[in-house]
Amino acid sequence: MPEIAMQLTNVSKRIGKKEIIKDLSFSINRGEVFGFIGPNGAGKTTTIRMMVGLMKITEGDIHILGKSIKSDFKQAIREVGAIVENPELYPFLTGAQNLKQYARMIPGVTQKDIDEAVRLVGMEKALNEKVGRYSLGMRQRIGIAQAILHKPSILILDEPTNGLDPAGIREIRQYIRKLAAEKNVAVIISSHLLSEIELMCDRIGIIKNGELVATQDVRENTSSTTQTLLQVEMEATPLDKALEIINEKTTAAQTNNKITFEIEKEHIPALISNLVEQNILIYEVSVTKSTLEDKFFDLIGENVIG
Numbered sequence: 001m002p003e004i005a006m007q008l009t010n011v012s013k014r015i016g017k018k019e020i021i022k023d024l025s026f027s028i029n030r031g032e033v034f035g036f037i038g039p040n041g042a043g044k045t046t047t048i049r050m051m052v053g054l055m056k057i058t059e060g061d062i063h064i065l066g067k068s069i070k071s072d073f074k075q076a077i078r079e080v081g082a083i084v085e086n087p088e089l090y091p092f093l094t095g096a097q098n099l100k101q102y103a104r105m106i107p108g109v110t111q112k113d114i115d116e117a118v119r120l121v122g123m124e125k126a127l128n129e130k131v132g133r134y135s136l137g138m139r140q141r142i143g144i145a146q147a148i149l150h151k152p153s154i155l156i157l158d159e160p161t162n163g164l165d166p167a168g169i170r171e172i173r174q175y176i177r178k179l180a181a182e183k184n185v186a187v188i189i190s191s192h193l194l195s196e197i198e199l200m201c202d203r204i205g206i207i208k209n210g211e212l213v214a215t216q217d218v219r220e221n222t223s224s225t226t227q228t229l230l231q232v233e234m235e236a237t238p239l240d241k242a243l244e245i246i247n248e249k250t251t252a253a254q255t256n257n258k259i260t261f262e263i264e265k266e267h268i269p270a271l272i273s274n275l276v277e278q279n280i281l282i283y284e285v286s287v288t289k290s291t292l293e294d295k296f297f298d299l300i301g302e303n304v305i306g
C-alpha cells in the first residue's frame, strides 16, 4: 500500500465573497511526483499557499503524514519543503556559502545533510561559483537543495519551470525524479504548461476555476496498449474501402487524401502492409500519440498548454 504523504479533504478558500478554491479533495503518495496543472488564475498558488501554511484554509483540512496543518501545524510543516516564490539566494555568495548560511537557520542540519542535498540536485561541480553567475536552472537546483536540507517527506514547487529553457527543464526533471525514487519524497509541482512537466510526473491533477476537474495517471497514458493516432497520406481512396483493405476494426476519419486511424501500436505494421499489398500509393505515414494534451484540452475546453 502506498503511504499517503498529503491528503486534502474538502478544502475551500473564500476571500471576501469570492470562492477561490471549491471543495478540493485529493491525496499524494510518498515517492510520487504529482503535477498540479491549470490555467493562470485557476487557484494553484492559493492551494499551495494553504498546503504550506502561508494562507488559512476556510473550510476542510490538509493532513501531512496524518498530521493536520490546522491543529498540528508544527508537526505537519516539519515534513514539508517548498519553493513558493523564487528561491531567496545571495548572488554575491557561492552556492556552498548560500547553503551553509541557510542551514544555520535550521536546527540539526549537518554538513553531511548539505552534501547529500547537493548530490541529489547534481550541483557538486558549480558549488564554489558565485550564485550571481548561475543560470536560472542552477539557481532553482540550489533552491531545491535548500528546501530538502531538513529531509522533508514532501517537496512543493510552485511553477519551477517558469523561465527555464528546455535544457534547464530537463535537468530539473532528472533531479526531481531522483528525489522521488531515492528518498521516497512526494513531489508536488504546479504549472500552467502541461508539456513542460508531463514527463516529470507520475500523476497530474487538473484544476480549473478553483475546482479539481480530473486526476490522471501519466504512466497509464504511455503504456504500450495506448491507442495511437496514425495519419496516412495516400492516393485518393474512399474511407470505407480503406477500412476494408486494412481489415481492422478501427475508428477512422478522412480529410482529403489523409486518413487518420486510431489503432493500437502493434497493429500498425499489418495496416501498412495491407495497404501496400492492395497497391495503394502511400505518400506519408505519421504517428500522433493520443497524448495527455488532447485529454487536457478536452477537460479544460481551452488551450492553456502553451
Ligand SMILES: Nc1ncnc2c1ncn2[C@@H]1O[C@H](COP(=O)(O)OP(=O)(O)OP(=O)(O)O)[C@@H](O)[C@H]1O
Residues within 6 Å of the ligand: 015, 018, 020, 038, 039, 040, 041, 042, 043, 044, 045, 046, 047, 192
Ligand atoms: N488575496 C486575494 N484576493 C482576492 N482574490 C485573489 C487573491 N489571491 C488570489 N485571488 C484570485 O484567486 C484566483 C486564483 O489565483 P491563484 O494565484 O491561486 O491562481 P494560479 O492558478 O496560481 O494562477 P497563476 O498561474 O497565474 O499563478 C484568481 O482569480 C485570483 O485573482
